[in-house]
Amino acid sequence: MASWAVRKLEDRLFVVAVILGSALALAPLAHALAVTLYNGLSTMARAGLGFFVNPPPTPYSASLGGVAPALVGSLLLLALALPPSAFLGLLLAVFTNEFPGSRAAALVEVGARAFASVPTVILSMVAYSLIVVPMRRYSALAGAFALTAASLPYSYTAFSSALRMVPEMYREAAYSIGMSRWATVWRVLVPIARRGIASGVLMTLARILGETAALLFAVGALRYVVPLNPLGPVDALPLLIFDYALSPYKLFHEVAWGAAALLLIVSLALFALSKVVVKGVRL
């Protein structure tokens, strides 16, 4: 054993290393946050409220335009993808919570993990070949399919852990007053778990809004027109950011920053909300 002085020095260096390492881990993302907000908010300030209602500019426009088509497209995709993802995720979570020892439940657990490991760009390729090609057009529908598949493992996991946290004694109480299995699930267990479930919905929402790769080959990119048809092509905020960032036009870069700031703010707001919702849990 080394001398006490050496050991003390090692200990001090250790603490420094941990602090430095942690800072280095978070600093890049903190920088990204700051830079995105700075660039994006100044774009939005210059574009004014028009940022939310105007279409994007052409490469040599005089004004910044806006991201209205992509914004509406994202909301349309959200409306199409969140319900199936949430419902299916909830049903699966109920299933594995009710029959935890069964082989089917084990398969569902494995399946959910496998699903989470699938690169989302592959989901886009599948949506392309199964939906876009037969329909002969890009569509929000295909995008919603890919988004549902991409977000399902997360909604399932969130709902599953919310249900598992409900103390077993409430199930016993429900059975003891003669409640059926279905009633116990929907009138006792799910309501008691409602905060965790709500939090899960919010996080799933955030995931759907921020997902890019799953949309690449599914929705086309209806960039300049606000979409009204779920069976037709749409644009989405992440797609716009992706395309514009890779383009050579400075104007497009500015719009990309604006859209990125919007997306980031919404994602962080949803995250904060999901935490607030869980806070008041009292069992």
Next chain:
Amino acid sequence: MKYAVEIERLNVYINGFHALKDVDLRVPQGSIFAVMGPSGSGKTTLLKVINRLIDLVPGARVEGSVRVLGVDALRADPYELRKKVGMVFQVPNPFPHMTIYENVAVAAKLNGAAGSRKELDEVVKWALETAMLWEEVKHRLDRYPSELSGGQRQRLCLARALAMRPELLLLDEPTANIDPVNARKLEEAIASLKGELTIIMVTHLPRQALRVADYVAIIYDGRIVERGPSQEVFVRPSHAVTQLFLKGEV
């Protein structure tokens, strides 16, 4: 004499562990029957067999004959069986997401015990009165159980069980986790029910059994070692375990 519960040669294994051994028991209808014994002796397991909550215990295996309210409990539909058997648990468990009123009302509605809103109000009032909780909550029926003390919550659970209008009521150490004042109130409520329904009460307090019960059975290490009218068992205990138990040494 009619029996609410008739158990013959009951053996229960939980993951191989022999929890109940050759249990024979007959609970007269309308009586208050106490089951006593040290921790881990199988009292709660016995109750759970009667209302088929044993189904929720993983790895449980039940053998023997159990007749509850004239029905073969092991073969019956557990959900139907539980509509006639109420239970109050060791730890009070009122539904936290329902108001005090709703906690009692849901039990009444589920068992067809009430039709219109007016009838429901009456059943809820009756249940809370019988559980000796009405005076304390009548002005705040729309509040939540979290506002009640532990003892009040337990009486709420009793009211919930009573709202089912059960023929048989199972009580698992109902006063174990509440203060003496509330415990007394709960005991009074239980004693007042004698004759109207059959009550099986698990307790580890001999004096409580004496105060409240007509009959008592002593259970030790999964076996019933003594049984009989509570006066006889406590005044002239025959089994060594009973004697030790009464002296508080088991």
Next chain:
Amino acid sequence: MSAPVGEMLSEKDKIFYFSLLPPALTTLGLLALIVSTIGAKAALVLPQALAILAANVWDPENERYGLLAPVLGTLVVASIAGAVSLALGLPLTLAVAELLRGRLGSVLQTLLEMASAFPTVVIGLWSARYLAPFLSENVMKPLYSSFGFIPTFSCRPLGGYSLLTAGLAIGFSVVPYTASIMIESYRLIPSTYREACYGIGATRYETARILVSLARPAIAGSVLLGVARAMGETTIAAMTVGNAMNISACLFEPSYTVPALIAAQFGNANLYRYAEPVLYLAALVVLALALALSAVGFKLVSGWRVRIVG
């Protein structure tokens, strides 16, 4: 006269079970559909799979394809990302779960959770516009001019778009995920071990060393899970890797990863005969690797968790 009672004996329970089975089966079916679609679409070129994987060319006009560059690139980028997530995830874990276990630790953990809520496309944008130039100016050019004789540093950076940048960027984005698994695992270590360490007069450093070595399988598993995620990462890769079919030992040049290749080429692939199947083949390779690594990583973590608690 016996009735073995247990879960699912009653008729009503069985009906309930079967009513919930359809969603479960649908989900599993969906998974099977995804894998089989990729496989089926790649079928056309499967006979030449090995040749394609060994070649380095992308010439759709003449129907000549080679996936060596993107596949190697994926492995390199994922390794760099894994190294980053280990090097940075471990300090984070020790900060949250060992040194700062109180309120400060949970603030840090909330920051971590917040970081994992960042959309990857935003990280990609930042990486393309800030990280790449920064690395190019402050890391790559100096290393090239001073240590250019080492193969890894032997090329002139082109704006910073390279395997190194992609690896670092993806690494930064994956750290919150990896760290959260590490932290959850580390927290499961029974406190008796920590108490034993401090009880014999160990310093924080020595205690941490012992506990970390106890947690080695979980840490390794977490890193593998992070690597699996890094393999499939598309947006950041497409925005930082440079999109060039290029194999070299030097990490400062543009290259490709499979997801970046797919993102760049799949859109036009239907103009050619074999481009799509080749891209599906590439997808199949990455899918298989990601699933395999995730499975191993998960097994390591969960197996360890069961042992440490039991």
